[in-house]
Amino acid sequence: MRVPFLDLRAQHDPLHEEILTAVREVIEASAFAGGPFVEKFEKDFVAYCRTNFALGLGSGTEALWLSLLALGVGSGDEVITVPSTFMATAEAISFCGAKPVFVDIDERTYTMDPDLLEQAITPWTKAIIPVHLFGQIADMDPIMEIAHKYGLPVIEDACQAHGAEYKGKKAGSIGYAGCFSFYPGKNLGALGEAGVVVTNDRSFSEKIQRLRDHGQEKKYHHSDIGWNARMDGIQGAVLRVKLKTLERGNVARRAHARCYEESLDGKADLITPREAAYARHVYHIYAVRVQGRDQLMRALTDAGIACGIHYPVPIHRQKAYRHLGLELGSFPIAERCAEEFLSLPMFPELSSEQIETVVREVKSHSLPALAVC
Numbered sequence: 444m445r446v447p448f449l450d451l452r453a454q455h456d457p458l459h460e461e462i463l464t465a466v467r468e469v470i471e472a473s474a475f476a477g478g479p480f481v482e483k484f485e486k487d488f489v490a491y492c493r494t495n496f497a498l499g500l501g502s503g504t505e506a507l508w509l510s511l512l513a514l515g516v517g518s519g520d521e522v523i524t525v526p527s528t529f530m531a532t533a534e535a536i537s538f539c540g541a542k543p544v545f546v547d548i549d550e551r552t553y554t555m556d557p558d559l560l561e562q563a564i565t566p567w568t569k570a571i572i573p574v575h576l577f578g579q580i581a582d583m584d585p586i587m588e589i590a591h592k593y594g595l596p597v598i599e600d601a602c603q604a605h606g607a608e609y610k611g612k613k614a615g616s617i618g619y620a621g622c623f624s625f626y627p628g629k630n631l632g633a634l635g636e637a638g639v640v641v642t643n644d645r646s647f648s649e650k651i652q653r654l655r656d657h658g659q660e661k662k663y664h665h666s667d668i669g670w671n672a673r674m675d676g677i678q679g680a681v682l683r684v685k686l687k688t689l690e691r692g693n694v695a696r697r698a699h700a701r702c703y704e705e706s707l708d709g710k711a712d713l714i715t716p717r718e719a720a721y722a723r724h725v726y727h728i729y730a731v732r733v734q735g736r737d738q739l740m741r742a743l744t745d746a747g748i749a750c751g752i753h754y755p756v757p758i759h760r761q762k763a764y765r766h767l768g769l770e771l772g773s774f775p776i777a778e779r780c781a782e783e784f785l786s787l788p789m790f791p792e793l794s795s796e797q798i799e800t801v802v803r804e805v806k807s808h809s810l811p812a813l814a815v816c
């Protein structure tokens with residue numbers, strides 16, 4: 444049996460008619476760039492995240508970039524984040540002219556280690572971006588406490604954590620602002636590119652609103668130098684339809700994760716993801732850790748099971764960031780995880796037969812022993 448890594452076709456098939464109706468409405472109203480369909484989605488997403496404001500944008504990368512711009516982050520500033528993330532987190536910092544400063548991750552949650560945060564703060568630090576990697580929220584209480592002590596805003600990179608919770612609070616609603624991506628493969632995905640920023644701060648939300656629309660206060664009157672970063676009307680309409688299925692999808696992902704864990708737990712050469720006591724994990728990615736990862740990945744691929752690696756190179760070791768001069772060994776946990784992570788198929792429509800196939804194949808390979816942390 445072939446097992447895909449992700450099956451968007453299976454996700455969209457039951458929604459086909461509803462999506463087409465939504466798209467038809469946008470075409471009939473000719474409301475393509477921002478506009479009423481985006482506003483309706485923003486209202487729904489605000490209710491889902493339990494924040495005051497949501498601003499629809501062109502991508503998650505823009506959500507991060509505009510959030511930092513709205514905070515006034517610029518040249519000479521530093522923004523703290525983690526090396527275990529998708530490139531966009533660091534890019535957004537660099538695109539403001541600021542410098543990314545990294546803090547290593549915690550070995551169990553794969554998110555920012557709060558114990559290492561304070562020592563990374565300098566007089567130039569302007570913001571902190573914890574990343575809710577794979578669908579699990581970073582340990583926000585100690586991060587927020589340190590941020591308050593230094594008067595620093597926290598921007599949550601919630602691009603992989605739609606619907607994840609921290610002590611009952613929704614991802615994106617804990618810090619000063621939360622950034623989401625609706626890239627098609629995310630837990631909530633558009634039919635193209637889209638993103639959103641959520642916040643409780645009115646003036647910050649108004650600033651983002653101007654920045655995404657060329658700094659316009661009213662038509663052709665520009666108070667700021669902004670950008671074109673509006674969400675498409677069609678994406679807003681489609682996301683409204685798909686938002687209704689997000690919770691069901693997250694529940695299914697959690698059930699699949701439990702199946703994987705029950706079957707794989709006790710395999711001494713493999714570490715399954717752990718849900719922190721404070722967290723509701725939404726398993727955007729189901730990454731196990733193994734030694735001899737590439738070998739196992741080849742075997743699974745040969746057996747028709749599609750896997751992924753998120754991510755093979757930590758950001759501080761990317762060629763693009765060579766100028767930072769961060770040697771191997773700078774962030775040992777992130778570096779080690781990058782060599783051991785293997786993402787198994789994970790999506791709501793995954794069947795129990797498919798999970799069994801993956802488990803059987805993984806179990807049939809004996810790997811070098813792993814030191815469990």
Ligand SMILES: *Cc1c(COP(=O)(O)O)cnc(C)c1O
Nearest residue numbers: 502503504529531602624625626
């Ligand atoms: C997907 C993602 C982004 C970027 O979102 P886009 O919509 O692709 O621009 C940023 N950060 C993380 C952690 C992501 O997974």
